Amino acid sequence: MKSFNICLLLLFISSSGLFAQEIDTVPINTKGLEIKLKRSPLPARTGALVFKPVQITPVVVSEKVNYWKTSTSIGxxxxxxxxxxxxxxxxxxSMAVGGLVNYKAAYSKDSYSYTTELRMEYGKIKNKDQLQKKTKDRIFWDNKANLQLSKSWFFFGSVTFETQFDNGFAYYRDKENNEQKQLISKFFSPGYITESIGFEYKPVSYFSTRLGTGTAKQTFINSMDDLIAAELARNPASKKGDYFGVPSNKKFRNELAFQVTSTFGEKQIFTNVFLYARYNMFIPYDRKLEHIDHRLDVTLKSRINKFMNVTLNGVGLFDKDSDKEVQASQNLSLGFGFTFPR
Structure with a gap:
């Protein structure tokens, strides 16, 4: 009996809970009821909001468009x-040291552009029991102004200067087998200044071809007497005593010609491998086709890391005023290179 009463009590308690839960969830219609909310004890201020204009001083940024792009490479x-x-x-x-400085600046605005490039190279090698010899020696300065005619064609005018830094010698052995040298060139002997106007074809940024329909080249000899004497001693067959085509009684020679100049580079052709090439053909109007001058410069550079690179240079030259045969030079070097700005 006692157990029955306990079960009945538990049943009553649980039924009361269910009933209370059901009553709590019954929705109450509050329509028409006056429900007053309790007033907040915090003070409240009402009134009009006043907005005052604030004078902001404009900031003028002084910026100018720079139409120049410059780069300098040192090796x-x-x-x-x-x-x-x-x-x-x-x-x-043996001990060999060489250096290269390449400066390039380009200006471009609307249809007008101007480019200047300066390349200076010099190197020497000293072998034991031998005289010092040059491995490379060149000063090359090219200036070109362009006026764009269409997407790939330009009208251009250019001035190019080229010479060398140091004296050049031819080396031979005397009767006692001692090495001797003979002067064959000097600074500005020869020196070349070339002026050209014509049309340039530039389909892409890294390749261009100039067609210089009106080209004039001056060959200068700064020290004629000693160089002519050295030339006659080296080549007795030189009847006129000319030096690089300049008569012995003059200091320079002027030629009018048609000129073709093609430039490729400097462009990455493989991973970390860059190619630069420049070909120049000079066709004098007053001479036979056999006197056409050719020059090809090729530079292949591979970057090992940020500062070290391997460079292979090659030059092929055919100029009958200088020599009857094709002249060639080649240089392979491992060195340090820096480019500004990086």
Missing amino acids: IDVNQGAFSNNWKGGGVN
Whole structure:
């Protein structure tokens, strides 16, 4: 009986809970009821909001459009070799140092553009028991102004200057097998200034071809007497005593010609491998086709890291005023290179 009363009590309690829960969830219609909310104890201020204009001083930014782009590249290469006196493989102690400075500035606005490029190269090598010799020596300065005619064609005018820094020598052995040198060139002897006007075809940013329909080239000789004497001693067959085509009684020679100049570069052709090439053909109007001058410069550069690179330079030159055969030079170097701005 006691257990029955306990069960009945539990049943009553649970039924009361269910009933209360059901009553709490019944919605109440508040329409028409006056419900007063309790007043907030915090003070409240009402009134009109006043907005005052604030004078803001305008900030004037002084900015100018820079139509110039400049870059400077500096390269230094060193090559050294040493052998002991009992080295059976043969060899000679040597030391070679070279340098390159390449400055380029370009201006472009609307249909007008101007480009100037200066390349200066110089290098020397010293082998044991031999005279010092140059490995490279060149000053090249090219200036060009363009007026755009269409998407890929321009009317241009250019002035180019070219010479060398140091004296140039031809080397030979005397009867006692001692190495001797003979002067064959000097600074501004020869020196070249070329003025050209015509049309330029530039389909892409890294390649262009100039067609110089009106071209004049002056070949200068700064020191004629000693160079002519050296030329006659080196080549007795030179009957007129000309030096690089300049008569012995003059200081310079002027030529009118048609000129073609093609430039490629500097463009990345493989990963970290860049190619630069420049070809120049000079066709004098007053001479036979066999006197056409050709010059090809090719530079292949591979970057090892941010500062070190391997460079291969090659030059091919055919100029009958200088030599009857094709002249060639080649240089392979490992060095340091810096470019500004980076």
